[in-house]
Amino acid sequence: MADGSFRPFETHLDRDRALGHLRQAVAGADDGELFLERRKSEVLSFDDGRLKTASFDASEGFGLRAVRGETAGYAHSTDLTEAGLIRAVATARLAVGDGGGVMAPPPARTNRHLYTDADPMAEAAFAVKVDLLKQIDAFARALDPRVVQVSATLAASHQEVAILRPEGDLVTDIRPMARLNVSVIVEQDGRRESGGMGGGGRIGLAGLMAPDHWQPLVREALRIATVNLDAEPAPAGVMDVVLGPGWPGILLHEAVGHGLEGDFNRKGSSAFAGLMGQRVAAPGVTVLDDGTLPDRRGSISVDDEGTASSKTVLIEDGILVGFMQDRQNARLMGVDPTGNGRRESFAHIPMPRMTNTYMQAGDADPADLVAGIKDGIWAVGFGGGQVDITSGKFVFSCTEAYRVRNGKVGAPVKGATLIGDGATALQQIRGIGKDFALDPGIGNCGKAGQWVPVGVGQPSLLIGGLTVGGAAA
Numbered sequence: 001m002a003d004g005s006f007r008p009f010e011t012h013l014d015r016d017r018a019l020g021h022l023r024q025a026v027a028g029a030d031d032g033e034l035f036l037e038r039r040k041s042e043v044l045s046f047d048d049g050r051l052k053t054a055s056f057d058a059s060e061g062f063g064l065r066a067v068r069g070e071t072a073g074y075a076h077s078t079d080l081t082e083a084g085l086i087r088a089v090a091t092a093r094l095a096v097g098d099g100g101g102v103m104a105p106p107p108a109r110t111n112r113h114l115y116t117d118a119d120p121m122a123e124a125a126f127a128v129k130v131d132l133l134k135q136i137d138a139f140a141r142a143l144d145p146r147v148v149q150v151s152a153t154l155a156a157s158h159q160e161v162a163i164l165r166p167e168g169d170l171v172t173d174i175r176p177m178a179r180l181n182v183s184v185i186v187e188q189d190g191r192r193e194s195g196g197m198g199g200g201g202r203i204g205l206a207g208l209m210a211p212d213h214w215q216p217l218v219r220e221a222l223r224i225a226t227v228n229l230d231a232e233p234a235p236a237g238v239m240d241v242v243l244g245p246g247w248p249g250i251l252l253h254e255a256v257g258h259g260l261e262g263d264f265n266r267k268g269s270s271a272f273a274g275l276m277g278q279r280v281a282a283p284g285v286t287v288l289d290d291g292t293l294p295d296r297r298g299s300i301s302v303d304d305e306g307t308a309s310s311k312t313v314l315i316e317d318g319i320l321v322g323f324m325q326d327r328q329n330a331r332l333m334g335v336d337p338t339g340n341g342r343r344e345s346f347a348h349i350p351m352p353r354m355t356n357t358y359m360q361a362g363d364a365d366p367a368d369l370v371a372g373i374k375d376g377i378w379a380v381g382f383g384g385g386q387v388d389i390t391s392g393k394f395v396f397s398c399t400e401a402y403r404v405r406n407g408k409v410g411a412p413v414k415g416a417t418l419i420g421d422g423a424t425a426l427q428q429i430r431g432i433g434k435d436f437a438l439d440p441g442i443g444n445c446g447k448a449g450q451w452v453p454v455g456v457g458q459p460s461l462l463i464g465g466l467t468v469g470g471a472a473a
Contacts, residue, residue, distance in 0.1 A: 006038040006060075006160035009170075012080040019168060021085050025066045025073075025092040026166050028099020031327055032066040032092070033305060034164040036080070037346040041157035042121050046133035048149050054126075063346040066092040067328050068101050076347045104331050106167045110308035114294045114301045115202035120156040120178040123205045129154055132209050140184050140218045146229075147222065148192070149185040156205055163306040171306035177201075177297070177453060179441065180208040182217045186225045193231070193414075195224030195399075199440035201297045224381065224400050227412050234416035234470025235403065240376035240430075241418060241466045242369050242404070246437035247382060249456035253357050254387040255394040255422030256287065258447070260314045260322075261340070261352040262329035264389060271392040271423045272320060280320045281426035284362055287315040289324050291339055291355030297441040298356040298455035305341035305350055312338045314357075315426075326352045344450040354445060358457030362432025366460040369431045371407035377416060377468060378402045378409060392422035395469070417469035425463055433460030 009015035018034060026032035038060040045053035061078040064085065073095030075088035124132075136152040156178045163171040179200030185192055197220040200208060207213055243251065264270035272280060281287075291300050291309030300309045305327050314322050325333070326341030329352055342353035370378050378401065385396035398416040402409050438457035445454040 006162065008036045008080060008162055013082060013085065017082060018085060018164060021089050022064070022164060023166055025064055025089040026103070027096070028101055029066045029068045029096045029103070030101040030331060031104045032166060035063045035065070035304060035343070035346055036162045036164070037061060037159065039157060039159045039345065040119070040121065041155070043153065043155045044129050044133060045151070045153045046137060047151045049137060051130055051133070061346040062088070063349070064088040064092045065349060066096050068096045070332065071095045072328065072349060074349045103166060104327060106165050106169060107171070107305065107307040107337070109169070110302065112292070112301050112308060114292065114299050116176055116204060117174040118176060118204055119158040120176050120203070120205045121158060124209060132214070136182060136214060136218060139215060140182070140222060143219065143222055144186065144226070146186040146188050146226070147184050148187045151183045153181045154205070155179045161304070163304070165306055169306070171302055173301050175202060175300070176204065178203055178205045178208055180214060180217065181442070182214070182221045184218070184221045184225050186222070186229060188229050191229060193225050193228035195221045195228065197221040197224070198442045201295045201441040202299060203295050227400060228414060231412040231414035232403070234401065234413040234468065235377070236468060236470045238465055238467050240373045240462065240464050241468065242373060242376070242378045243458070243461045243463065244378070244380040245366070245433065245435045245459050246457060247439040247442070248379060249358055249439060249458035250382050250443065251385070251394065251396050251418070252287065252359055252458055253354060253443070253445070253454065253456045254385055255392055256426060257289070257354050257357045258387065258389045259392055259422060260324060261354070262323045262325040262333060263352050265323050266329050266333050269390050271390065271421070275320050278320055279318050280423060281315050281318040282429040283318045284432050285315055285318050285426060285429055286313070286360040287357070288313050288360065289340065289354055289357045293356050293455070296356050296438065296455045297443060297453045298354065300339070300342070300355060303339045303341045303350070304343045305337070307337050307339040307341060309339040309355060324352050324354060326350055342452050344452055348450050351448065351450070353447060353452055354454050356438070356455035356457065358438065359459065361434050361436035361459040364431045364433050366433040366435045369433055369460055369462040370404060370409060372431065372462060373404040374406060376404050377413060378404050379416065379418065393420070394422060395419050413470065415470050419467040419469050425466065428464045428466070429461055430464050431462035435459050
């Protein structure tokens with residue numbers, strides 16, 4: 001691959017001839033595009049006192065799509081030549097058949113740019129990055145003698161895309177990404193517990209490598225681990241739950257967000273299908289998907305079809321008012337695309353995906369929400385979970401949670417899981433805090449085998465009647 005900026009129509013393909021092949025592929029279709037990408041990524045992992053992983057990956061290629069009705073023909077290749085493109089045309093045209101489609105209007109042009117063009121991997125030498133990971137390991141062990149293991153990961157990527165539209169427009173975007181994660185394991189009286197913290201976004205590595213950034217991450221990871229040393233078995237049963245602000249919005253993302261993507265609603269497989277304009281959440285609940293937040297992990301200046309990202313209101317004061325749309329599903333549903341057509345890479349077809357999905361703040365004091373619990377838990381941190389998109393049913397594990405009785409915060413609890421379904425949970429929100437926060441920049445989202453970076457956020461929430469799984473009370 002060539003160094004310097006990604007200019008595929010100067011180094012690999014003739015633009016006019018490529019446009020001719022694209023138009024041949026989409027003749028009689030409703031939509032389509034030629035998506036070209038170059039990506040570099042680097043991951044360094046330091047574990048248990050040694051450099052465990054140091055990897056670098058680079059790739060480039062194209063994806064050619066032709067869309068007719070509900071069918072899409074897609075071909076992708078790393079062969080960025082005219083011969084490779086000609087072969088792809090034959091595959092993409094299989095979806096068009098005898099034609100008869102009407103080409104959808106092109107995306108509106110935009111000059112928006114939400115993040116730096118700089119390559120984060122170039123901001124520090126390899127030896128400097130390794131030395132940082134060693135410093136993190138030493139710092140964590142010096143903070144507390146109970147620390148028995150430290151893991152730190154520094155990751156960065158640089159993605160360059162060029163999207164050629166059938167009308168001749170060329171849309172480009174350069175997308176950096178950087179992230180630092182730290183986890184620690186502590187041991188006391190034969191008991192071991194872990195804690196983790198991380199952060200990042202579409203930013204350079206320099207800020208993440210500064211001591212005033214990574215030292216608080218280490219302290220927070222250690223705090224969570226030591227809190228869990230004193231944790232008691234979690235209660236089990238139906239009870240009230242207060243979710244903390246920020247990262248706990250991952251429950252909203254999974255249990256509600258996927259159900260508000262256009263494809264699931266067009267096909268009728270979402271729990272929210274057919275409910276547009278109806279109340280689906282408690283009054284005061286407003287949920288948005290916003291890809292326009294500068295430097296955020298889930299933000300995109302344009303989506304992978306060339307549509308500018310947007311701030312899309314999904315639920316307003318409890319009423320369902322919108323879905324996240326790519327171009328295909330928007331056209332089939334008779335609405336405008338929202339800039340949510342995303343793909344993992346050139347080897348993947350775009351589909352409706354979230355960017356930064358969050359619930360807006362309310363006016364309640366977070367302390368009052370906790371004080372309003374008679375018998376329940378306060379869930380501050382979340383780990384992994386599972387969700388059935390069709391029903392909205394979810395199971396999420398808590399990484400930091402506390403028992404609350406008669407409004408008083410008691411001992412931390414271990415092994416708590418939250419069980420329910422998104423549609424019901426939205427209706428059971430009884431209090432919305434004024435402490436809105438976004439996550440620190442650690443989210444990834446999977447759908448149909450594709451992974452994309454996302455952001456989440458919310459204020460503290462009081463939800464009544466969630467099922468808490470754990471040990472018997």
